Amino acid sequence: MSDETGQATDAAPRRRRWPWVLLVVTIVLALLVVAAELLARAILPGVVRSIVVDQLDLPADQQLAVETEGVLLPQLIGxxxxTLRLTTDAVTLEGITGAADVTATGVAVDGGGLDGASGxxxxxxxxxxxxxxxTDLPVESVLLDEPNATLGGSFTVFGASVPVALTLTPGAADGQIELTPVGLTIGGVDVDVDGVGSMLGSVGQDLTRTQRVCIADRLPAGLxxxxxxxxxxxxxIDLDVDGAIVTDAALQQKGVCPS
Incomplete structure (x- = not known):
């Protein structure tokens, strides 16, 4: 009788301890997952930065911030x-220097490609x-004042140099820069953009027509x-990136402007 009672008494504490053991194990696993997530977030930006600097032949000290969204571990396992966002205050690509902000989606961890990107x-x-x-425009200086750009320069009429200031509204069409004239000053006098063609002939027509500027030959074909x-x-400048640029060498080469 006493042995059976003792066995029952010993089993009760063991049953009471079991939930605590399960709780401790759960906490330890949770801490390990958190630690792994923090480690992944600490390591991944450096890895991505190194790859980008190497692929684009950027300076070793290139400033480049790397950000991801969501819980990282499941994404890495998958x-x-x-989402992968890259930002920098100054980068030079094909002779163009500026601040860049690019967001890529569906980025393969093994470098196999991405769904797409824009920036x-x-x-x-x-x-x-x-x-x-x-361009054929008289560009000696440019003043940017939202939403327009004013070009300063000069042209020659009957052997004399005449100063001109042409105000344009920039935009984009068919992958090219589009410049639409909205104001014109010749020799310090405001003139009618629509009527200047009849005053100056072909020179006036060149000044006041909408112009297209192709920069495809200064960017990778995939942009x-x-x-x-x-x-x-x-x-x-807004850019769209073909997701295949990561694996397609042709898209990494400079683009071609229409002749």
Whole structure:
């Protein structure tokens, strides 16, 4: 009788201890998961930064912030990151220097590609002036004042140099920069944009027609210009990125402008 009572008495504490053991194990596992998540978040940005710097042949000290969204471990286990954002205050790509902000989605961890990406590049007046160097416009200086850009320069009439200031509203169309004239000053006098063609002939027509500027030959073929607007005193260029650019060498080469 006493032995059976003793066995029952010993079993009760063991049953009471079991929930506590389960709780401790659960807490330990939770801490391990949290630690693994923190470790992944600490390591991943450095790995991504190294890959980007190497692939784009950027300086070793290139400033580049890397951010992800959501819980990282399940994404890494699944081999695909939902979202990856890269930002930098200054980067130079194909001669264009500006602040970049790019967000990629569906990024394969093994480097196999991504679903797609989009981003913006902010450039100052000097860089914007360089982009317009290939146009027929008289570009000696550029003043950015939202929402327009005013080009300063001169043209020659009967052997005399005449100063001109042409105000344009920038935009994008068919992957190219589009410049729409909205104001014109010749020799310090405001003139009618629509009527200047009859005054100056072909020179006036060149000044006042909407112009397209292709920059595809300065960017990888996998990047497409989708928008351009003046924000304050900066030009904001919107770009769309073909997800296959990671694996397709042809998309990594410079694009081609229409002849």
């Amino acid at each position: 081999g695909r990151l939902d 913006t590049i902010r450039i100052d007046q000097t860089q914007f002036t360089d982009l317009l160097a290939s 497409t210009l989708t928008g351009l607007a003046i924000d304050g005193t900066e030009a904001v």
